Amino acid sequence: xxxxxxxxxxxxxxxxxxxxxxxxxxxxxxxxxxxxxxxxxxxxxxxxxxxxxxxxxxxxxxxxxxxxxxxxxxxxxxxxxxxxxxxxxxxxxxxxxxxxxxxxxxxxxxxxxxxxxxxxxxxxxxxxxxxxxxxxxxxxxxxxxxxxxxxxxxxxxxxxxxxxxxxxxxxxxxxxxxxxxxxxxxxxxxxxxxxxxxxxxxxxxxxxxxxxxxxxxxxxxxxxxxxxxxxxxxxxxxxxxxxxxxxxxxxxxxxxxxxxxxxxxxx
Amino acid sequence: xxxxxxxxxxxxxxxxxxxxxxxxxxxxxxxxxxxxxxxxxxxxxxxxxxxxxxxxxxxxxxxxxxxxxxxxxxxxxxxxxxxxxxxxxxxxxxxxxxxxxxxxxxxxxxxxxxxxxxxxxxxxxxxxxxxxxxxxxxxxxxxxxxxxxxxxxxxxxxxxxxxxxxxxxxxxxxxxxxxxxxxxxxxxxxxxxxxxxxxxxxxxxxxxxxxxxxxxxxxxxxxxxxxxxxxxxxxxxxxxxxxxxxxxxxxxxxxxxxxxxxxxxxxxxxxxxxxxxxxxxxxxxxxxxxxxxxxxxxxxxxxxxxxxxxxxxxxxxxxxxxxxx
Numbered sequence: 001x002x003x004x005x006x007x008x009x010x011x012x013x014x015x016x017x018x019x020x021x022x023x024x025x026x027x028x029x030x031x032x033x034x035x036x037x038x039x040x041x042x043x044x045x046x047x048x049x050x051x052x053x054x055x056x057x058x059x060x061x062x063x064x065x066x067x068x069x070x071x072x073x074x075x076x077x078x079x080x081x082x083x084x085x086x087x088x089x090x091x092x093x094x095x096x097x098x099x100x101x102x103x104x105x106x107x108x109x110x111x112x113x114x115x116x117x118x119x120x121x122x123x124x125x126x127x128x129x130x131x132x133x134x135x136x137x138x139x140x141x142x143x144x145x146x147x148x149x150x151x152x153x154x155x156x157x158x159x160x161x162x163x164x165x166x167x168x169x170x171x172x173x174x175x176x177x178x179x180x181x182x183x184x185x186x187x188x189x190x191x192x193x194x195x196x197x198x199x200x201x202x203x204x205x206x207x208x209x210x211x212x213x214x215x216x217x218x219x220x221x222x223x224x225x226x227x228x229x230x231x232x233x234x235x236x237x238x239x240x241x242x243x244x245x246x247x248x249x250x251x252x253x254x255x256x257x258x259x260x261x262x263x264x265x266x267x
Numbered sequence: 268x269x270x271x272x273x274x275x276x277x278x279x280x281x282x283x284x285x286x287x288x289x290x291x292x293x294x295x296x297x298x299x300x301x302x303x304x305x306x307x308x309x310x311x312x313x314x315x316x317x318x319x320x321x322x323x324x325x326x327x328x329x330x331x332x333x334x335x336x337x338x339x340x341x342x343x344x345x346x347x348x349x350x351x352x353x354x355x356x357x358x359x360x361x362x363x364x365x366x367x368x369x370x371x372x373x374x375x376x377x378x379x380x381x382x383x384x385x386x387x388x389x390x391x392x393x394x395x396x397x398x399x400x401x402x403x404x405x406x407x408x409x410x411x412x413x414x415x416x417x418x419x420x421x422x423x424x425x426x427x428x429x430x431x432x433x434x435x436x437x438x439x440x441x442x443x444x445x446x447x448x449x450x451x452x453x454x455x456x457x458x459x460x461x462x463x464x465x466x467x468x469x470x471x472x473x474x475x476x477x478x479x480x481x482x483x484x485x486x487x488x489x490x491x492x493x494x495x496x497x498x499x500x501x502x503x504x505x506x507x508x509x510x511x512x513x514x515x516x517x518x519x520x521x522x523x524x525x526x527x528x529x530x531x532x533x534x535x536x537x538x539x540x541x542x543x544x545x546x547x548x549x550x551x552x553x554x555x556x557x558x559x560x561x562x563x564x565x566x567x568x569x570x571x572x573x574x575x576x577x578x579x580x581x582x583x584x585x586x587x588x589x590x591x592x
Contacts (some may be wrong), residue, residue: 046514054281054285055278055281057285057286057288057289058278058281058284061283061288062285062288065288089378092380092382094382095382161287162292165292166288166289166291166292169295169296170291170292170295171294173295173299176299193338194306195302195306196274196306196331196338198302198303198306198342199303199307199308199329199341200305200329200330200331200341202306202307203307203329207300207303
């Protein structure tokens with residue numbers, strides 16, 4: 001009888017944990033959906049939200065722009081050198097440029113940008129929202145008739161997404177220029193050959209896919225921390241747990257998006 | 268527990284900085300989009316041509332078509348017809364059309380390492396221009412497909428070579444024979460030894476010829492002596508009778524002697540005949556032997572003459588002719 005009870009308790013705990021896990025994903029998807037709906041409605045954009053968006057972009061993108069650009073350039077340069085010299089050793093120089101652009105511009109740089117922003121801003125957003133939840137600030141705002149979703153969260157999602165877009169674009173351009181210089185040297189003569197390779201890689205599908213992927217990355221790095229912060233119980237000691245859960249879930253989602261994008265492109 | 272409200276520090280030129288970043292991002296994205304459209308020939312008139320092939324292994328959309336190593340066009344579309352033929356639609360920008368003529372040949376080459384390549388060859392750039400949407404066969408030169416055939420052929424050749432070079436083969440035997448013959452030719456009797464088989468036989472032939480020469484010399488000597496003797500006999504014949512018997516006897520002896528000479532000459536002649544037959548195609552040797560024979564003939568004629576003389580002088584006419592068989 002005691003054994004039966006133990007099994008029953010174990011199953012109940014497992015079931016509760018699974019349900020909570022599923023509820024977490026459910027609320028995340030629901031939050032993402034409502035964020036998207038809000039972001040697309042013009043009513044969201046007023047002077048108050050605009051100011052929050054600007055600050056979010058300033059802290060997420062502008063502040064780290066020089067450092068991140070430098071880092072992206074260094075990473076790109078090293079990877080380009082490795083790929084180009086290896087390809088030359090195997091007599092496959094023709095494919096070096098294409099490989100480099102595909103690897104860097106389409107895959108590595110957007111992912112690294114998302115991870116960079118995740119480490120820097122997502123953790124901060126997650127903590128802030130969890131603390132707001134603990135201090136009942138959200139409820140207080142609602143009592144005052146202010147929609148916290150519209151004033152606090154949606155601007156962060158928009159600002160974060162735009163930041164990831166901007167950083168990805170700048171680092172991608174850097175990689176494209178570096179790839180040209182490393183492969184062809186700093187002369188303009190080989191631009192037609194470069195153009196040919198670019199035309200071979202980027203078609204409408206790839207461009208749309210790249211844009212969509214970067215937007216998804218940008219949304220993930222803001223939506224997941226906010227959603228996890230909101231879900232945290234109103235106890236101060238739950239804040240670190242909420243941040244940890246948010247970061248793990250964010251990492252998982254980023255990888256999932258990347259794998260899905262690779263699978264769609266190459267399988 | 269109340270939290271002190273977090274005041275964001277006042278940021279200088281916040282709007283300008285964020286605006287700059289956003290505009291920059293927008294410009295980069297737009298410029299790249301335009302660049303990609305330009306790269307894909309969106310702002311350039313191009314002409315399509317259709318390449319038909321049985322197999323389009325290794326061909327991909329966007330693959331360049333090269334002329335003299337320079338890309339002049341790209342594969343835009345690949346379709347499979349109901350007949351199982353592959354149709355590759357290639358876009359060639361207007362400015363590159365001058366490299367392609369109606370007589371241009373297109374090949375699909377698949378190297379062992381690396382991707383396939385479509386190459387265009389134009390023999391004469393003055394030929395009439397390519398018709399729009401022209402259908403041109405694509406020749407496939409697949410190295411890897413030809414390798415098994417080449418290997419099979421090479422193997423057959425190697426087997427033949429092996430059969431030719433192994434010991435006991437016809438070529439080996441022939442070479443051994445040639446080696447034997449040339450080995451003999453390098454012996455003291457040269458070509459004759461090579462033809463006759465060994466040095467011993469050649470030596471015999473040469474000995475025989477020498478012998479014949481010696482015999483002829485002695486016959487010459489004998490005939491001289493006979494001449495002298497005839498003079499004496501005549502003297503004695505006309506001077507005094509009684510010596511006739513002696514003379515007759517000595518003449519009979521001479522006759523015997525000459526018959527013996529004839530016999531030995533016949534033998535020599537037979538050997539020479541054989542030698543001539545053996546070395547029929549060896550011109551030099553034949554000429555030598557011919558000369559020899561002529562000499563022998565000459566000698567025999569002389570002897571005949573001698574005997575005729577004797578017969579003329581001698582009233583007891585006997586059988587005195589010597590002929591060479």
